Amino acid sequence: MLGARVVKAGQVNIxxxxxxxxxxxxxxxxxxxxxxxxxQGIVFGRRVACPLHNWFIELENGxxxxxxxxxxxxxxxxxxxGDVYLKFVQA
Amino acid sequence: xxxxxxxxxxxxxxxxxxxxxxxxIAPDQYDIAVxxxxxxxxxxxxxxxxxLAGEMTLxxxxxNDVDWYAQNGIRLHLGKKVTKIDRAARRIIAExxxxxxxxxxxxxxxxxxxxxxxxxxxxxxxxxxxxxxxTEAMIEASARCRNAVVIGGGLLGLEAANGxxxxxxxxxxxxxxxxxxxxxxxxxxxxxxxxxxxxxGLKFILExxxxxxxxxxxxxxxxRFKGGEEIPAELVVMAVGIRPNVELAxxxxxxxxxxxxxxxxMQTHDPRIYAVGxxxxxxxxxxxxxxxxxxxxxxxxxxxxxxxxxRYQGSITSTKLKVTGIDLFSAGDFTGKEDSEEIVxxxxxSGIYKKLIIENxxxxxxxxxxxxxxxAWYFQMMRDRQNVADxxxxxxxxxxxxxxxxxxxxxxxAAMPDAMEVCGCNGVAKGSIIRAIKEKGLFTLDxxxxxxxxxxxxxxxxxxxxxxxxxxxxxxxxxxxxATKPMCGCxxxxxxxxxxAIRDHRLVSIPQTMKFLEWRTPDGCASCRPxxxxxxxxxxxxxxxxxxxxxxxxxxxxxxIQKNGSFSVVPxxxxxxxxxxxxxxxxxxxxxxxxxTVKVTGxxxxxxxxxxxxxxxxxxxxxxxPSGHAYAKALRTVKTCVGSDWCRFGVxxxxxxxxxxxxxxxxxHAPHKVKMAVSGCPRxxxxxxxxxxxxxxxESGWEIYVAGNGGIKxxxxxxxxxxxxxxxxxxxxxxxxxxxxxxxxxxxxxxxxVQRVGLDYVKKQVVEDAVNRKALYQRLLFALQDEKDPxxxxxxxxxxxxxxxxxx
Numbered sequence: 001m002l003g004a005r006v007v008k009a010g011q012v013n014i015x016x017x018x019x020x021x022x023x024x025x026x027x028x029x030x031x032x033x034x035x036x037x038x039x040q041g042i043v044f045g046r047r048v049a050c051p052l053h054n055w056f057i058e059l060e061n062g063x064x065x066x067x068x069x070x071x072x073x074x075x076x077x078x079x080x081x082g083d084v085y086l087k088f089v090q091a
Numbered sequence: 092x093x094x095x096x097x098x099x100x101x102x103x104x105x106x107x108x109x110x111x112x113x114x115x116i117a118p119d120q121y122d123i124a125v126x127x128x129x130x131x132x133x134x135x136x137x138x139x140x141x142x143l144a145g146e147m148t149l150x151x152x153x154x155n156d157v158d159w160y161a162q163n164g165i166r167l168h169l170g171k172k173v174t175k176i177d178r179a180a181r182r183i184i185a186e187x188x189x190x191x192x193x194x195x196x197x198x199x200x201x202x203x204x205x206x207x208x209x210x211x212x213x214x215x216x217x218x219x220x221x222x223x224x225x226t227e228a229m230i231e232a233s234a235r236c237r238n239a240v241v242i243g244g245g246l247l248g249l250e251a252a253n254g255x256x257x258x259x260x261x262x263x264x265x266x267x268x269x270x271x272x273x274x275x276x277x278x279x280x281x282x283x284x285x286x287x288x289x290x291x292g293l294k295f296i297l298e299x300x301x302x303x304x305x306x307x308x309x310x311x312x313x314x315r316f317k318g319g320e321e322i323p324a325e326l327v328v329m330a331v332g333i334r335p336n337v338e339l340a341x342x343x344x345x346x347x348x349x350x351x352x353x354x355x356x357m358q359t360h361d362p363r364i365y366a367v368g369x370x371x372x373x374x375x376x377x378x379x380x381x382x383x384x385x386x387x388x389x390x391x392x393x394x395x396x397x398x399x400x401x402r403y404q405g406s407i408t409s410t411k412l413k414v415t416g417i418d419l420f421s422a423g424d425f426t427g428k429e430d431s432e433e434i435v436x437x438x439x440x441s442g443i444y445k446k447l448i449i450e451n452x453x454x455x456x457x458x459x460x461x462x463x464x465x466x467a468w469y470f471q472m473m474r475d476r477q478n479v480a481d482x483x484x485x486x487x488x489x490x491x492x493x494x495x496x497x498x499x500x501x502x503x504x505a506a507m508p509d510a511m512e513v514c515g516c517n518g519v520a521k522g523s524i525i526r527a528i529k530e531k532g533l534f535t536l537d538x539x540x541x542x543x544x545x546x547x548x549x550x551x552x553x554x555x556x557x558x559x560x561x562x563x564x565x566x567x568x569x570x571x572x573x574a575t576k577p578m579c580g581c582x583x584x585x586x587x588x589x590x591x592a593i594r595d596h597r598l599v600s601i602p603q604t605m606k607f608l609e610w611r612t613p614d615g616c617a618s619c620r621p622x623x624x625x626x627x628x629x630x631x632x633x634x635x636x637x638x639x640x641x642x643x644x645x646x647x648x649x650x651x652i653q654k655n656g657s658f659s660v661v662p663x664x665x666x667x668x669x670x671x672x673x674x675x676x677x678x679x680x681x682x683x684x685x686x687x688t689v690k691v692t693g694x695x696x697x698x699x700x701x702x703x704x705x706x707x708x709x710x711x712x713x714x715x716x717p718s719g720h721a722y723a724k725a726l727r728t729v730k731t732c733v734g735s736d737w738c739r740f741g742v743x744x745x746x747x748x749x750x751x752x753x754x755x756x757x758x759x760h761a762p763h764k765v766k767m768a769v770s771g772c773p774r775x776x777x778x779x780x781x782x783x784x785x786x787x788x789x790e791s792g793w794e795i796y797v798a799g800n801g802g803i804k805x806x807x808x809x810x811x812x813x814x815x816x817x818x819x820x821x822x823x824x825x826x827x828x829x830x831x832x833x834x835x836x837x838x839x840x841x842x843x844x845v846q847r848v849g850l851d852y853v854k855k856q857v858v859e860d861a862v863n864r865k866a867l868y869q870r871l872l873f874a875l876q877d878e879k880d881p882x883x884x885x886x887x888x889x890x891x892x893x894x895x896x897x898x899x
Contacts (some may be wrong), residue, residue: 002614003640011732016897020614037656042617049617050653051644053548056617067542088899091293 004048009088014075015039016086017059019046024084025059026077032057032070055087094122095194097395098183100173100339102127103138105368105384106199107155114163116611120396123165124191126183130170131223135532137381137564139226140689147529149223154532166191175855176343178361195395196357198340198351198366202333202379207242211304211635216311218328220251223248229328233258234327234561240264240314242301244271246410252293263294265314265323275410275421276746279437280387280444280460287417289444335370335377350377355402357391366530367391373405380408383567385534385816393583398621399558400583400609409470418505418562420466423456423473424448430454436487445487452480463502465489467557475574478849479693481809504558513555516548528563535568536560543668551803579618581611586622586836593626599635600627614643622837625724625762630833632874635648639890645722648893649881650707658707659700662716663757666731666750666769667695673716692721694728694766705894711882718882720757726765729753733770734788745771748817752786756823756828758878759871762835762844765828780808782840783831784824789813793820797827797853798845806842809850826857833870 006029007014013029015038023046029039036052047065049054056065062072076087097113099106110123133155142146159166171185204219216236218228233239233255241252243265256262264271270281285295292602304327305313335350336796346352346360350372357365357373367387369379378384383406393401406772409422427433427448443461447454447469454473459466468489472479479486507513509522511720527533537558540547546556561568577583584592589608598604601623605615615623627635639647650658662677677697681689687701696719697816702710711718720727729752732738734745749769759765768777769786779785781801782870785808787794792815799808812823827841830853835844845853850880857864885894 001640005892007895007899011899013896017129034654035656036654037652040648040656042620042641042643044614044620045612046615048293053615 002041002043004041006039006084012087012088013037013039014086014091015048016077017043017048019059020041023059024077024079026030026075027057027059027062028073028075030072031055032064033068036074036087038072064088092335094120095569096192097121097123097195097197097637098191098193098196099123099125099199100176100183101197101199101368101370101767102129102131102133102169103199103201103368104133104154104381105201106197106386107133108388109199109367109391109395110165110676111155112389117396117397118749121195123163124168124189125160125165126168126171126173126185126189128170128172128784129222130222132160132167134170134223136222138413138529139220140221140250140254140583143226143229143251144257145254151529156629173339176339176364178343178364181363196364196397197391199368200336200339200351200370202369203336204329205332205334207301207302207331209301212329214304214306214311215309216306216325217304217329220247220330221333228328229255230258232326233260237261238323239265239326239328240322240324241328241330242314243328243330243332244268244295244297245274245330245332246272248328249288251328252332253291255328257295260326261294262292263296263324265299265316267298267300269298271295271297272419275425275458276419276460277425277458278417280421280446280458283439283442283444283460284417284419317641333369333379335372337370340366340370341508341612345535349370349375353368355390355404356394357387357403358394365391365395373403376405378406378408380410381534381564382406383408397471398611403843407474409466410475416459418459418706420457420459420463420469421457422466423454424734425456425458427456434483436486436489447486449479449483452478452483454479462503463561464505464554464558467554467561467751475847477847478851480848485542503631504555505562507555514543514545514548514558517544519543519545524559525554525563526559528560533560534564549803579616579620581605581615581619582608584608589623590626590630590834592624593630597631599631601638601641625760625837628760629874633877639893648704648707648883649718649722650702650704650782653700657701657703659721660700660702660707660710660714661694661696661698661721662714662718663719663753664696664716665753665757666729666746668746668750669696670729676714676716678709683713684710694719694721695730696721696728705896708885708891708894712886717757717881723760724763724765725758725760726753728766730766730768730782732776733768734769738771740774741771741788742790743771743793745769745777745786745788748786748788748793748820751817751821752784752824754823756871756875758880759828759832759875760878761828761832762837763840765831765841767824781805782808784808784827785823786820791815793817795820795823795827798850799839800842804842807843811850811854822864822868823857825871826864829851829867829871830856832874833867845875 002018002020004017005014007016015027015029017025029037029048031038033055036050038048040051041048046059049056055068062074064070078085120898135152135154135610138152173183176188182190184190204221218225226540239255239260239262241248241264244264245877252262252264270278271285275372300315300317303315304311305315311327314324315321336348337351340351351370352372353359353366357367359366365881367383390401390403432449434447434460443457448456453476457469460557507521511521513521524543531542533539546553578586624638624641650660686699690698692698720729729749731746731749735741736746765783767784768779768782770777770779771788779787781799785796785799792813794813795811796808800806829846831841
């Protein structure tokens with residue numbers, strides 16, 4: 001079931017994504033364009049469409065899809081025995 | 092898996108575009124090699140004219156430089172003419188002996204300029220106008236010589252003449268026919284063009300046949316006509332037409348007539364050999380303008396990629412040209428037959444001439460000089476075979492194409508200076524758009540949107556952007572056909588195809604639909620998923636399941652997302668009527684949740700802005716009011732004026748009618764938002780004239796107007812029918828809305844839908860056919876029966892995870 005949830009980690013919101021093939025990715029929940037909440041966008045393939053102005057962001061590396069330019073921060077994620085592990089360092 | 096080998100003969104715009112499209116959809120399928128007879132990489136041949144005129148350099152017109160081939164792993168053989176195709180052994184051989192084997196061969200050999208078979212055609216100083224070498228020869232000659240003669244008064248000849256004049260030569264254009272550009276212009280338009288060009292110093296000799304090119308010591312010195320007279324010439328440019336280059340194909344035994352014959356899949360009679368571009372004859376036609384060639388390229392690529400579904404069915408072409416600063420537009424049959432209708436607007440003082448040819452209420456052709464801003468609009472209607480009976484009387488005055496705001500009231504891009512803002516949503520100036528088109532080699536509206544953002548938000552300025560595009564790329568510009576445009580990049584199917592398949596094959600979910608229609612992507616994209624979600628729900632209201640992950644955030648969260656990620660809440664006030672109790676509850680909720688802004692909306696209700704997503708279910712619970720659907724592609728509001736309840740002038744109870752409409756149709760989902768209004772008398776204080784359904788009370792009943800629009804493109808609603816009773820209002824309004832729900836494309840407002848199908852069609856279905864009207868109305872009520880208030884559902888706990896964050 002693809003989609004996203006928001007993980008609140010102190011001041012930072014992390015968008016946790018699941019794709020149609022059950023891959024899991026995590027990005028800073030701020031679009032590089034104008035800070036829109038990526039977690040609220042539609043997920044398709046390995047991308048999400050930002051709900052504010054429809055920029056497409058690659059989930060794997062946070063890069064905006066050309067010709068748009070910009071990058072959302074990436075958080076490492078791993079799956080072990082059906083559990084999702086998210087790496088987050090408190091600043 | 093071992094890659095197949097693709098060899099392309101020719102390195103021009105059509106062939107390279109095919110390779111580009113192929114690389115987009117099947118990047119690893121082929122090992123590619125390209126042979127080009129010219130020593131240059133792929134350049135924009137259309138822009139040779141600005142190069143000749145001194146406005147651009149050769150470097151600026153390169154579309155794909157040598158690095159591009161290397162980066163894409165393509166072996167490029169420049170300056171090597173292919174002389175033989177050995178079809179049995181499947182290899183090609185070039186004149187220097189180089190060979191390549193092929194699994195698939197793509198012929199893109201273009202055309203050769205026709206050389207008049209007159210004595211002296213081989214003298215020095217006689218050139219054609221086809222490639223970079225010709226252009227350089229002409230530039231060099233302009234520095235040495237004085238008199239130039241251009242044989243051929245077609246588009247190419249006039250561009251050559253213009254360029255040479257700008258380089259300081261004395262130029263005469265010689266043309267066989269009675270007027271210039273007879274393939275694109277009628278006599279009147281051509282004479283206007285000729286006058287403008289004469290004002291720039293060009294000379295014309297019409298209806299004269301060239302007999303001989305006279306020379307001295309091997310170099311041209313004069314042109315002699317049939318009849319004996321001569322005019323001096325040190326440079327003679329032959330621009331008398333092009334012929335598809337079929338020499339290689341013929342020598343290999345491939346079937347050719349005017350060009351290399353191909354089928355709708357761009358294959359020659361040898362199925363391993365494809366052909367695209369000017370060298371091709373398809374269904375008896377050859378093409379010399381770039382836009383059809385790009386269409387061929389797209390189809391050819393889908394077959395090389397072995398997708399097997401694309402068909403090229405020929406192109407209707409339009410030519411929108413900027414010949415030395417004079418705007419011209421030509422499409423289809425611009426002369427007409429005996430029983431065609433002609434609409435002409437001719438203002439010779441302003442230099443404007445517009446002619447449209449209409450047959451059976453459809454535009455079949457047109458020609459325009461001076462004011463070509465509506466060219467794209469006419470052409471789109473022509474391609475879509477749109478019925479223009481409704482708009483016939485103001486067709487000539489144009490501009491259904493432009494939105495009303497964001498571009499300072501400008502309708503003509505040509506009149507705007509470069510620094511002027513064209514796109515008000517994204518702040519893009521005219522000059523930026525032109526620069527992007529030239530520097531990045533853009534040809535379509537979609538490409539301009541992607542690269543500059545102009546016209547990519549509200550699309551109000553689309554008409555202006557199209558004008559700029561057409562003016563910069565000339566004959567290469569083709570406005571997208573509305574009728575055949577695929578839903579999105581995931582498929583070749585149109586919206587109508589998909590709707591039909593969903594109905595005919597009982598497809599009740601998005602994955603089922605994508606599988607059946609062989610979607611190119613595993614889970615669609617942000618464009619098609621919401622559309623498919625709407626279509627399956629609309630066609631199968633009880634059986635299809637809604638997919639929240641295929642809805643935009645607003646419709647998933649049932650609130651409007653704001654720029655800072657918070658949301659706004661708009662409770663419903665039926666007919667714009669509220670009460671002290673409701674207002675008190677609203678005020679209490681504002682205080683309790685510290686909601687920053689309370690605002691009255693244009694839809695006659697109240698908006699609470701700045702609510703966090705997690706608070707939404709609690710806010711809804713405390714408000715205890717129905718959802719206003721302010722966030723949805725659904726019925727928004729029914730605005731009312733006070734009417735006979737209170738007003739001195741009211742002749743009908745508009746308030747109650749509005750409440751009834753809203754109570755009956757709220758929770759209805761549609762291709763886009765639907766707004767209604769009811770006024771109690773013709774003073775129309777509820778602004779029914781700009782609503783999707785606008786009702787106006789009159790003494791003897793109710794007038795119903797439809798397909799108005801108050802936003803991006805202000806459009807007055809059109810009169811549909813007059814009825815007597817409130818029940819009839821509900822039935823007619825409901826039937827119209829249901830027709831819109833069933834037949835419009837997702838994201839069409841009612842105005843777009845009615846523009847496409849015509850008001851007459853709507854009237855037939857809703858007004859004249861009572862049985863159909865009742866059936867439509869019943870289908871709408873059936874679909875509404877099971878619809879629940881989404882707020883109530885979520886107060887009860889549905890979709891709880893949507894509103895809960897995970898806290899660390």
